[in-house]
Amino acid sequence: MKAPHQPPASEPGCSPLATQLLERAGRSHHQVIDLGLERLKSLLARLGHPERAMPPAIHVAGTNGKGSTTAFMRAMVEGSGLRCHVMTSPHLLRLTERFVVGNHEVGEKELDATLTEIMEASKGSPVTPFELLTAAGFMLFARHPADLCLVEVGLGGRLDATNLLRDVRASVITPISLDHQDFLGNSVAQIAAEKAGIIRKGVPVVSAAQSPAAAQAIAQAARQAGTSLWREGVDFKAILQAGHMLYQDRLALPAVIPTAGQAEWFKLSLPQPALQGTHQVQNATVAVAALRAAGVRVTPQGWRGLGKAQWPARGQILKGSLAHILPEGWRLMVDGAHNEGGAQALAALLRQEGQPGMAVHLVCGLKNTKDASGYFKPLLPLANTLQAVAEPGQHQAQAPEAIVDAAQKAWASMAGTAAPPTISQAPTIRQALKNIRAQAQSGQPGLVVLCGSLYLAAIALRLDAQPA
Template identity: 45%
Template sequence: MDQITRILDRLLALHPKEIDLSLGRMHRLLAALGSPEKRLPPVIHIAGTNGKGSVTATLRAILEASGKRCHVYTSPHLVSFNERIRLGSGGKFVSDPELFDALQRCEEANGGEEITFFEITTAAAFLLFAEHPADVVLLEVGLGGRLDATNVIDDPLVSVITPVSMDHEKFLGDDLSVIAAEKAGIIKPERPVVSAEQDPAAHIVIERQAARCRAALKVCGQDFIAHPDQGRMAYQDDDGLLDLVQPVLGGGHQYANSALALAALKAANLLPDIASIDAGLKSVNWPGRLQPLTHGPLVDMCPDGSEIWLDGGHNPGAGVTVAQFMGEQEERGPRPLYLVAGMLTTKDPVGFFRPFDGLVRHVGTVPIATTNTARTPEDLADLARCAGLEATPFPSLDAALADVAACAAKDGEPPRILICGSLYLAGEALARNKMAPD
């Protein structure tokens, strides 16, 4: 066990709960560290249920294409904890020595006090961001917004709210308007906010919070929009039309995500020239989200000619988006679709699986080794059946893929395979396929 793993294990044990939303412990630790959150480069703060990572990755790609240096904070990681923190020039993951030093300083400053893992590791990110030069910090909310550890930032360049849907009900509430209120908690007085097109219940909450804060609100579908146009992307707002390249990330929803990123950059006075925007849109990389797998040990286990996709989406909203994308693939080239799925006990499998009804040949459910909160394959298979899908539990990812190969041999046609249901499972698949993010 290396020193980073050891210190992360110690930090994980500082609080009996993995999640305990509060800002008090965060303020205490940051004060003990000399308030690094007050010494950050300008911040773009991103909340929402789905699309946070894609929007953040698009922001980073466009900013870096224009010559800006970006610090980036995202969660969770897929393979290595270092993925959560990118530092400055070149956008590389934090190095092991830099990460260990920051974690150690936070551990010492905390003095053994109760604090959640996400809080103390977020403090370490702030420490690193304050001590390394950059032009912008792209700060992704971990959970919710109002009481999230990242919400100690008082004066962001702009707050961004991606689509809000049901997720983490145990911590955020079981009503969409209540969840939206938590997300809208990142809106700050007289600082601009851009929002995705929302369900009406979420939209009215965000609109009211922006009004309370006297924050200028721009909403996708009302104030700006992006759509495909003859093989390119048209972005339009009150100032006119931009003719841009298509987003490189898969799925029709990436037009809306790209629009949100562009509107945020405009609100922050950081929107670059069209050449830089195009270069950024062509270079966006966000692993584990409708990611095609074309080579590697995991791919080699599948039948020749298989089409393999990986996605970590895990809530009903993500299920709708991913199923829509798979439906589009089916229209382009029909193939039998097999899901290989793992999911946490805190998620809604029936809500996730339901949009796939009529589209999927079979679901193989698998365990997730990298978390203690995964559903058993047997439980998940039962819930997939409740959503109208045929499902079989398997003891491992390899076993589920071997079954797909056997079915494909009987079918006599190469399958389309989607590994899905959890970012933890996506991380295991990438590690197994020797494709760690960089």
């Protein structure tokens, strides 16, 4: 579970000091990613075990939906008048985004000071950049009072640095699909087993609906840990109806009940989730169940937070300088979907957002570690055109010609008689949008989707915020 060492590039949004410290951490160890717990255990001991002083936590693993699920939980916790710490990854625009301390994004100076303290405590011992950031989160959360911590797994679960949390009240597993096979295994079952490594004895497990292979791996891990497993669609569920999300669960009852009458279900009428798409209804449903399972006292006002949650680059409509390149009336969406499961969710959102006669144009940039063929299969049948891009500075960008080749092969492998989308490449996002504008038919509505990588999404957000 190791990756060859590559010096970490300076990421936008990091202070000069944070960049220096993260690069130093990257040089201290011969792998950029090296899953394991012993290095961080030793470091936390030198720091006085901050993980033991943190408020109780909800731990979130999964392939897709971790960030959105966490955002929904945060909105409901804060809406209840409670204080919340949050740790997520990666960041989009600022390193400080990763850490919410007492309902507020951490300040750059405090984060820099914390990272410096940790590197001094490491005394030159190897530590990966993610372990350094995880230790920083634990230190920040231990030093500031809060009612709850929401902690997102970085990669996998069993050997992820965040799995050194001590007081966990619920383990959450969002939808699992193929991703990071080099580290987690080549099958959904293997990946699910790694992610189920966050399951602990006596701590309830809340799982989104899963494929049979993933569901079996999670159930087996829960049985081995001797803990309750609450499954979406079995023990809790929700539907959208008349502008509301109707949620129900039987979490107060044993997790497996052969026959359950309607009277046994706890019910809530909630606002429609603020984030769009059927996959976000699933994420919101899991978030509600997780707070219930963890025993968090959510108030009626808190439940309404579901309709106010924010999580950028997830079906987000841009309205700045990039959007102004397109013809009047067109929409520009950015979505960080970057694996096959994410592409399937994005495709469902595009079908939901579609209008008669609406053209869909994809502008896509992928990391060079991603399976482009699997990514494109759900999306190509919906697209009129696809342009591959690799922005200057885009982290580990896949070459546009390789993306074009993969997209063409993906289309050729799919049976069907529909006309193929036009597949080409452009040097930048701006040029791709100009190409679309030049070819747009007068009066025809259009939707342009920037997708394929969270790094590309971050660049798009920065460009859109610049003056036209």
